[in-house]
Amino acid sequence: MQTNRRALLALCGSALASFVAISTSPVTAQTWPDKPITFVNPFAAGGGTDAFARPLAAELTKQLGQSVIIDNKGGAGGTLGAGVAARAAKDGYTFFVGAVHHTIAPSIYAKLTYDLEKDFEPIAVVAMVPHVVVVNPAKVQAKSLKELIEFAKANPGKLSFGSAGNGTSHHLAGEMFKALTKTDLQHVPYKGAGPMMQDLLGGQIDMAFDGLGSSASQIKGGKIVPLALAAKERSSAVADVPTSAEAGVAGFEASAWYGVWAIAGTPKEIKDKMAAEIAKALKAESIGSVWAAQGAKIGPVGADMAAFVKSEIENWGKIAKGANVKIE
Amino acid sequence: MEVFDGLALGFATALTITNLSYCLLGVFLGTAIGVLPGLGPAATIAILLPATFALPPVTALIMLAGIFYGAQYGGSTTAILVNLPGETSSVVTALDGYQMARQGKAGRALATAAIASFFAGTVCTFLIALFAPPLTEIALKFGPAEYFSLMVLGLIASIVLASGSILHALGMIIIGLLLGVVGTDVNAGTQRFTFGFLELADGIGFVIVAMGIFGIGEIVANLENEGTRDVSIKTVSGLMPTREDWRRMVAPVLRGTALGSVLGILPGGGAALASFGAYALEKKVSRNRAELGKGAIEGVAAPEAANNAGAQMSFIPMLTLGIPANPVMALMIGAMIIQGIQPGPSVIKEQPALFWGVIASMWIGNIMLLVLNLPLIGLWVRMISVPYHFLYPSILAFCSIGVLSLSNSPFDVYLMALFGFLGYVFKKLDCEPAPLLLGFILGR
The missing domain is CATH 3.40.190.10 (Periplasmic binding protein-like II)
Known part of the structure; x- marks a missing residue:
């Protein structure tokens, strides 16, 4: 019985340890990354975002030599997790995996706990379907x-x-x-x-x-x-x-897309490095086959993504307003 | 015969050393996470998904499938021993299984659960092999009218689940239905009973309600009563079913398997409804129905057969159409996509080794589970002889970790505590929780 109890305690301990894996420490862009990186995914495990985020995270883990962990914080159409990510430390160890939903949300939710354009800084649209x-x-x-x-x-x-x-x-x-x-x-x-x-x-x-x-x-x-x-x-x-x-219906264009954002205030060197690493990962063979099977293409990056996000928010806003789509 | 060629190909694929080892790894992991309350197959598979990159597609799917049906086996263990359903499907098993454990028949209950699951798993493997495409057609015919009828039937059946007062049962069903409608309305997009908590916008998780009301409520009630707070009040009598047990088990297992197979092919809550349905059926037709709720072996055999049949059959829409019947199947589809295989109707033709290999591995995995679980029974049974001041805190810790792992939200842990308190109140008021949980499933 004694050994059983000890095994149980050991199991508890290791489970706890994995929850406290990330603590805050001063950031130096030179040594980044020297601990695991978290991608906050605001949808439940197995949702559409996971199909892209998980292969990408696996590839980045290989490239960076540090684990890139997907942290699924599902709920309320992706707005709950976005609110959590918006308040994360801007030390370059937390990123946000958002989607087209987040450009629709501002026009259909009465109130949100974050501002997509102010609380996050776009890195890359990794997939557009x-x-x-x-x-x-x-x-x-x-x-x-x-x-x-x-x-x-x-x-x-x-x-x-x-x-x-x-x-x-x-x-x-x-x-x-x-x-x-x-x-x-x-x-x-x-x-x-x-x-x-x-x-x-x-x-x-x-x-x-x-x-x-x-x-x-x-x-x-x-x-x-x-x-x-x-x-x-x-x-x-x-x-x-x-x-x-x-x-015969010109202008009818709509994509489900998924992107990676940094938390606003993340050091520029780290953002640039992440952008370069993502660009490299998206060229990997393993990613190519997954994207092709889903009919996905790679989207705009950096400043282009910021402009794209802005236009998406406007366009979806007009449609949502015209059709009176609301969630309250 | 095309089917036998297919099965031959399947067994040839599944019986390689690599695939056998990953099948074993899958069912072992599945059993482990099934035993740990709250930790579900969906979270486990999501975490393991990137690791399947390196494996051949068949091997990856065989392992992931093993985790899924392994968890159905494991989930019943804590349900029986400490009244803590580890999975959605094992809630019903807790009703009679836990009573059997209190009477010192824990070993027999666990063995019954394993044997019933194995039988159902075997039957369903062959059903899938023989009839997967036509069964898919039937599932597609199931429209709104049919679902409505099924829900009405479920509501009526939920009354039968209660062994006490009908009035109490009615009240509990209604509370369950109301809890079930918490969240965003699918049609109007309006939020119901969320009281401004964004965490409630997607509704309350089933595991949270079940573990709170059953597990935590039970612990609180037990602590109050000094005489019975150690679970092992009776000495454990025999680990294996007696000849009488075997005789009583046959009909319920057959009925449970049949019902589970039918409900399992339907998308959505098919497998969860299966175990409730099987129990309700026993209450109506079993010769020993008076004993149900007081520790009858039928109350373990029928729902366990039904939930395993349901779990196995939920592979059908995934394998034949590429449509997920539940979140776990959605992850399996994700695993196929990672491998560059587009799940869909063409998989049977283009990837016969994958299709048949996974089916054959299910049967092999079920044998492994039986072999793995029967010897473990002796060990599990000893778990409940751990003194309560060690057992209860560990259960609470595991429940909290498990619930936290659902969506990494502390809110869910508080919610579970709240339902634990409710569970205690219900116990005091002599209100049985099973109708509430069925109402909850139907309300969602």
Whole structure:
């Protein structure tokens, strides 16, 4: 029994030790990093962000010689974890992994505990996955985006589109489509993209503005039909799917994207070094295959990312306001 | 026969030394995290995900699958021994399992749980191999009307879960439903009963409620009563089921397996509903239904078979369509993506060794779990003879660490303490917590 108890205590001890791994110490950019780095991921383990953040963290760990730990702080559509990250030490050992959600949040939440543009400094958009208009062929006869719009105009409110939840980019991409094409589609929110796809395949809903990542394999399997990609350029993952402009709805562009931010006030040398390391990691072979499978591209970095974030906040704000999307 | 060719390929894949060792590692890890309350397979798999980079895809999936169904085995251990459900699915097992432990039948309860799980796992492996694609089609037909009917059935069945007053049970179901609707409304985006706490915006975690009300509440109530605060008041009689136990176990295991297989293919709360459903079914049809709730072996066998069947069947939508039925499956899909495999309908054709290898490994893993768990029973049973002033603080510490690991939020630990207090109050008022938990699941 004695040994059992000792083993139990040892286990407790090691578990505690891992929680207190990060303490504050004076920062010197020369020796950075000399202890593990934390990436605060504001979504639950296994969410969309994880699919990109975890391979990236693994690659950075290899490059930096220090562990890059993903700290999942899920809740409230990613705003809870963002609030926690905003108050983290700006010593270059905590970074924030945000997403398109954080540029939508300012217009749909009544109040937030952080300011995306003031509390964080952009490093890089590491992955951008375009949305794609997909329909269940058993429910919708349209063979092209034009036919779909014609049908929707002739039958207002008849077609339903699913989303991964209220205020997600799936939802707002749909609202953007409605506004651009002046059609009336019924929104059906789900608890995540998985259950939504299940119902799209089963024909409980007619169509969706899904992320290319989860749709690509269903498209290849022939269970759903893609009508247009909400992007400027075609994607090699589904090369024969026309862009929105080619299909006749110019300006319909929406991506689910994921980026890394530093906490505002982090030393510039460290930010630069992290930016360089991320750029290098994104060229690694292991990352390339993961990104390609998800139909993801690399996005703007540094100042370009700041401008991109600003325009995203504005654009999503207009759509959210027009469609009166709110979470309170 | 195509299926037998497939299975042959699967066993050839799964029976290599590498894959066997990772399967063993997976089920061992799974058992360990199942035993530790609060620590769930989702968090473990998320942490291990980058480590799977270096492994071949089949090996990685075999290990991760092992963690998942291993946790279903392990979760019942603490449920039976100290009334602390380690996993969602083992809440029901705690009802009769813990009573058996108090009567000195802990070993027999643990063995029953392991055997029932093994049987269900075996049946489901073959169901998946034979019928995965057609079963997927059935799951896709399940629309809003069907889910509504299922929930109504669940609400009616939850009354049956209680062995005491019907009025108390009704009250508990309603409290459970109300707790379940805490969080952001899916349709309107409105926040319900969050009282301004952002932490409540996604609702209350099931594990928090279950561990608080069952585990912590039980500890508080036990401490109050000096005569019974040591759990091992009776000497432990026999570790293995008796001939009578075997006889009583057969029908409930069969019924539990059938129900779990049906509910498991549905996305969402399928597996969690399975164990509740199986228990409710026993209450209606078992010959020994009067004993249920007082330590009947049927109350362990049926839900354990059902939850393992449900867990196994939840692989179907993931393997055939690439759609996750629960967060763990979402992580498995993530693991495939990391390997450059796009999960989806084409996996069976393009990656037959992966598809069949994982299925074959499930059966092998189930055998490993049985072999691993039966000898461990003697050790586990001794755990409850640890004096309460050592046992209870360690349980509290593990619960807190486990709950903290859910989303790294201290708020959840306070919430668990609150539910612990509620659990104590309910016990004093003679209100049984099982209907509350089923109401909670249905309310979500």
